[in-house]
Amino acid sequence: MYAFELHHAKSVADAAALLAKTGGKALAGGQSLVAAMKLRLAQPGHVVDLSGVAELKGIRREGDHVTIGAMTRHAEVASSDVVKGAIPALAALAEGIGDRQVRNMGTLGGALANNDPAADWPAGVLGLGATVVTNKRKIAADDFFKGMYETALGADEIIVSVSFPVPKKAAYAKFPNPASRFALVGVLVAQTGSGVRVAVTGAASAVFRCKPIEDALAKSWTAAAAKAVKVSATDLNSDLHGSPAYRAHLVSVMAARAVDAAR
Amino acid sequence: MxxxxxxxxxxxxxxxxxxxxxxxxxxxxxxxxxxxxxxxxxxxxxKEEHVAVTLSLTVNGKAVTATVDPRTLLVELIRNQLGLTGTHVGCDTGQCGACTVLLDGRAVKACNLLAAQANGASVTTIEGVAAADGTMHPMQAAFKECHGLQCGFCTPGMVMSAIDLVNRHPKASEAAIREELEGNLCRCTGYHNIVKAVQLGAASMGK
Structure with a gap:
């Protein structure tokens, strides 16, 4: 790890000012950032620790939305009665991230800002049509994820919370890499107030919505309808774990499993 | 490629x-x-020069103040500066869990945390779980009783994860224990007895 200067932010405004002044990186739970810094894949000259910012924490139900603070840990989401009651799919998604130790440190906001192409949270946020609330604006999920490790966030923009509309039904099904537990393919299906949404992570360079399966499920909300869709392998990832065709097949299979599990 | x-x-x-x-x-x-x-x-x-940070935390019940280079990992603080070498470094990439400690009661991987992330927190290492008179923690005793170790390298991390697990799920099933220990690897593949040890440890901790 290269040397860096550490700053402890006391508030969101303080953190934003520090990021603007130093050009540094925000540290949430650090489960990706610290690992990347150890490998010198990330070399920030300044790191702004957000762990002392109280306004970034907490889970609350607000009418037909559940709002989760950016610094809320995966384990806290997984065990939250509010989340389990309103959107059980989200609690299950959080419970399936990495391993216990990772879930005890990693945060919702950190995972979204990092936007790993195989991370689980992007599928949850895009699939439910959530809104990412930053210190500057509100960003619809459809506009937030821009590409591999790339988001709509500006340099001194900090995710404050994410507001999830409570769906009629939803579930997340993941085919995990057996070693890392990152998604080889993960699919979140949801019946929302604005129609059926299907978000896929792990399969391509970034999370995306699968229109053919959305259309099929809008006509017939059944596992068979999802499974019958032949997903295009064009632009899907290829690595030692799976070919594009294998991943394309998995998208339909995991969507079908998610439909079966949806409640 | x-x-x-x-x-x-x-x-x-x-x-x-x-x-x-x-x-x-x-x-x-x-x-x-x-x-x-x-x-x-x-x-x-x-840049290679650094501005040191001073941390205050509690380690195994004792207040500790340490001045460190910000890039110091929690496991480096624990082992190198505090001399508590019971916490092991296995993979050093956040995968094997040998470095697991409790941070405010939650199991975390100390090789994938900056020491500064523990500022103000309470850290418990394997040295801190036994009673003051040296009597082993029920989970340690269970690992001994069930031969839940072979080479022993992963054992401190296993015990710390198991304590966190039982604190949250006192009556975890065998399947749940196996799932919960996902983040701890035993290269001797001694999992069978490790799971038995956690089951016995859970029963002992409940008494």
């Missing part, structure tokens, strides 16, 4: 910091033929 294994990957990653690790591992142009976008982690000029 690059050849040469992880070291070569790392060397390239350092030389080409704007290129993501995934793209190096997977080849720069995946089957899509679309050029990958540049990595978006901000790169600033690395």
């Amino acid at each position: 690059l050849a040469g294994g992880p070291d070569a990957v790392r060397a390239v990653a350092v030389a080409l910091p704007h290129v993501g690790r995934r793209s190096i591992v997977a080849g720069s142009a995946p089957a899509t033929g679309i050029e990958e976008p540049a990595r978006r982690i901000r790169i600033t000029h690395p």
